[in-house]
Amino acid sequence: MNKIFELDNTDYYYDDDIESFEYREVRQENSDNSMENATYHFFIQDTNANILYSNGYLQQKLKIVNDNGTAIAGDNVALVNGGGLINANRFTLGTTEIESNINYSALMRQVLGLMHFTPDYSSSEATNMLFYIDTSDTADRKPLKHNGALLDTTKITDFFKNLGTNEKYNQGFTERRKFTKDSKTVTIWVPLKYVFDFFREYKKVITGLQVKFEFQRNNSQNMVYTDEQAKNYKVIVEDLSLWLPYVRFKNSAAAKFNELRLSDKNVEINWNQHSIVKSNIFMKNSSGSYTIKATSDEVLSLYVIPQYTDRCENAKQNNMLFDNLDMIECHLMINNIKVPTVSYMMDFEKGDYNRLYTSLLESGLNTITSETGCMVNYSNFGKLYPIICFNLAHHQNYTDTNNLMIEFNWKLRNNPNKNYVFYFILQERKKCYLNIKNQDITMIKTLKL
Secondary structure (H helix, E strand, O other): OOOOOOOOOOOOOOOOOEEEEEEEEEEOOOOOOOOOOOEEEEEEOOOOOOEOHHHOEEEEEEEEEEOOOOEOOOOOEEEOOOOOOEEEEEEEEOOEEEEEEOOOHHHHHHHHHHHHOOHHHHOOHHHHHOOOOOOOOOOEOOOEEEOOOOOOOOOHHHHHHOEEEOOOEOHHHHHHHHHHHHHOOEEEEEEHHHOOOHHHHOOOOEOOOOEEEEEEEOOHHHOEEEOOOOOOEEEEEEEEEEEEEEEEEOHHHHHHHHHHHOOOOEEEEEEEEEEEEEOOOEOOOOEEEEEEOOOOOEEEEEEEEEEEHHHOOOOOOOOOOOOOOOEEEEEEEEOOEEEEEEEEEOEHHHOEOHHHHHHHHHHOOOOOOOOOOOOOOHHHHHHOOOOEEEEHHHHHHHHEOOOOOEEEEEEEOOOOOOOEEEEEEEEEEEEEEEEOOOOEEEEEOOOOO
């Protein structure tokens, strides 16, 4: 196995040469974080420290209050899944911007969590991120319901005979409300590797360079969900900080590490990066097409999320849920080539969308050699999470080209009665070169020659 200090070997690391591994808190630079669109800045200026950012965390302390700032009582309100705090984010290494998303980051991380988290993971580490997925499009906290009239004369046997499961019960909302009711402060820990894809694949210490992180907060109306009709709420950010592991090597490893730092090597770093864009608003159209602009010439996957526009900035609608629009057909045109060759066909009304659901499973951790599942079951895929996935890694003969043009085409059964949009998540291959001695970073436009 290669070592954590071997900056020129980027596969994985082995930590038997570590003398100490200590988490330290890094405070954000803002003096006022009360604004709805506040941007939080973090500067790590100690260029002599060895920091393993891939194992770092973003800590959030949030609470829900009434619009006038007073504490809520027993109101039926909770944060959306994951909290929804981060709307935009940027990571800069030295003077080079490595990764950024300028909008809708919370929604993108919701989609990626639904695809990549397994049921086992969701019951442990994901709960540290307040990741409790919604099980219905309501704020109903009653798991059972009584069918029929309930009178003073109702017999106990008749009561239990008519007691059944409440299909509108939202388990995720119920769990999240436990942490936020009565304006309690909830602490959320999000691994940096789930905020910045660079750290999912570059698991090496970073030293000799200043590092900058920027996070812009979301609008409160995108962060809370409630069925309280006559009340408005806002989210207070009580604290935002980074917890980063500082590493000290044993003497033998430190000597090799310092020798490597003085070498004039260019290290190639590759990673898969996600970005999200939003379409125009479609005015009740039953069909159409939309062109998605890639930032790289090597696109691996495209995820399409349909949603009615009234979910955005509306606490009475859950913006972490999506809408199938009663879509019946869709496909891509990539440089005038149809993908897939046979369009996706679906009938959400009849529950017939197996092929579309399978594409979601294959975009997660399900592969030829593993069957791990994901967070979305078949029923909820159609009702709550209709994520349309296109695996373009299988079509690299025309996705690794200059002037890549991707067009999404769709058809609905009828003209919808509401306006809608699409969110497009692109997974693209990114590459940079790091000169260890000079600490220079050069971003490379990925293009297969």
